[in-house]
Amino acid sequence: xxxxxxxxxxxxxxxxxxxxxxxxxxxxxxxxxxxxxxxxxxxxxxxxxxxxxxxxxxxxxxxxxxxxxxxxxxxxxxxxxxxxxxxxxxxxxxxx
Numbered sequence: 551x552x553x554x555x556x557x558x559x560x561x562x563x564x565x566x567x568x569x570x571x572x573x574x575x576x577x578x579x580x581x582x583x584x585x586x587x588x589x590x591x592x593x594x595x596x597x598x599x600x601x602x603x604x605x606x607x608x609x610x611x612x613x614x615x616x617x618x619x620x621x622x623x624x625x626x627x628x629x630x631x632x633x634x635x636x637x638x639x640x641x642x643x644x645x646x
Contacts, residue, residue: 592626
């Protein structure tokens with residue numbers, strides 16, 4: 551059927567929930583979303599934050615290190631990386 555498009559999207563629910571709980575009060579002017587407002591507050595781009603939430607970017611780098619954005623999120627949310635970014639989410643590779 552050419553008129554119907556079905557998409558499945560996977561998201562890091564732990565990260566999204568932590569952001570929504572911590573930054574709910576920042577819903578901001580001009581109907582600015584909580585994720586965008588949180589990104590501004592944390593000091594990372596909203597695109598980078600959406601990529602981490604949408605599992606498009608792996609926060610784990612070589613030798614057990616984390617990306618700068620992942621570290622900034624851990625610091626801002628006061629949660630350890632293994633909680634915000636459960637390793638099991640990043641062990642599987644999904645085809646695009």
